[in-house]
Amino acid sequence: MGADLADLVLPAACAGCGTERVPLRFGICTACVAELENSHPYATTPDPPPPAMPPCTTLGPYAGALRGALLAYKERGRHRLAGPLGGLLAGVVAEAAVRGGGGPRVPLVVVPVPSTVSAARERGGDHMARLAGHVVRRLRRAGWEADVRQPLRALPRADSASLDVAGRAAAAESSLRIRGARIRVSRRRPTMRGTLIVVDDIVTTGATLAAVTVRLREVDMQVTGAAVLAATRLRRHRGGAPGESDLRVPPGPEVLAHVPRTRGDGRPSAG
Template sequence: MRGWWREIAGLVLPVACGGCGRPRTELCPRCREELAGPGPRRVRPVPEPAGLPVVHASAPYADAVRSVLLAHKERGALSLAGPLGSALAGAVEAAAGRCDASGTRPLLLVPVPSSRSSVRARGHDPTRRIALAAAGRLRSRGRAARVIPVLRQRRAVADQSGLGARGRFANLAGALEVVAGGARLMQGGRVVLVDDLMTTGASLTEAARALSAVHLPFIRARSEGTAENGTPERAFVRAAAAVVACSPSSFEINRN
């Protein structure tokens, strides 16, 4: 219900820029430009955890970008999902392009799941909302894309905000799993893990581990369309990753 009330309130109450507070605009041109950042780039946290997929981000997590993400996530500025989704869409294309240069396979955006308690407290799932906006933007550019929420938490986890890097990894280790039937949904597409923010990389590392534990069945076909020996083969799901923002230092390490 909180999500509905926030959307209704956004139609009737005065708005202010989610980045700088400028009145009568949800996002001013200057903050919109800052959210676009220097363009999608590969980023690496320091230290880079083993098992972290290749991650692309659109903007450093600072100043207006930080304010916009917090306004959407914590203060219910749901209209900001659109510009945040646009930023994420660019990072998704950059991440997918490394392994699918032809662009023929549909992009399958897999959101890192929020805990049920966080969703209840906020009244919405910010990562999933941004992912849906990103998929819509990708489709408007002519790229097949959809969101498939195939990850779920298999056990309770603590709030990550109060934990250091080591605590975050311990908190999330083994916490995620793929839902029943998830492998079927991932067939034939380019899987990209998505999140709003990367700090230590713990969430994306655990999400990638959960996906890599799943076998993706397929039949290797000959050119005439018949299966070779009729023998099913299986491959592990391998995902790239994309986020709206990450620590500025994660960008800086890639400059040289």
């Protein structure tokens, strides 16, 4: 009720499409909720994939309502979107786990890609750690044995927009460090012998997901796969360097029936 009253007293444009003066639920209009709910997780691979890139599953292309909701949550302080976005990401994580041979009865560890200290400060917290918390709570309600681990920390790194795929991979890997104390605690837990899924908001070149996979392997944490909310493609300039985003991502297969789904408000769907 408090969330609904806040929308009435402090109306805001829909995070997905920008439409104003429409009924909102957690900042998203009915049309955008329907668009997001009609998305189904599918496999995606950057072209070309960097070495060590894990199998990746996404909810959809970085476009439309999904792009708007991610930008509003990540860059514009719309933190109430963490619930519904986390619910959607839970379905992607479950699909990635199943593709990797896991399932509700197999212990699942979710590892969010870490934010730098400065990025977390600017965004009011680590946005992926927050989403990962919602993911695990949603999966537990659906009967999964799931937990969150944060064994990595991120150091500041220079802008990699002008780098090629190999350069981005090297920059991403050098910016990640293992938190030794947390690894020692994690290794004693039986869940570390189960399925490990790395989660991020967007995948483009795959450099970050590949770098996380390399770092985790160094401490015997084997990554099963990755789950992201959105995937982009990169056009190539004549010289072969990455260019602007190309959002044309082919649709994927239907999600498996046992993967948990949510409504636009982050609660389980009746379907």
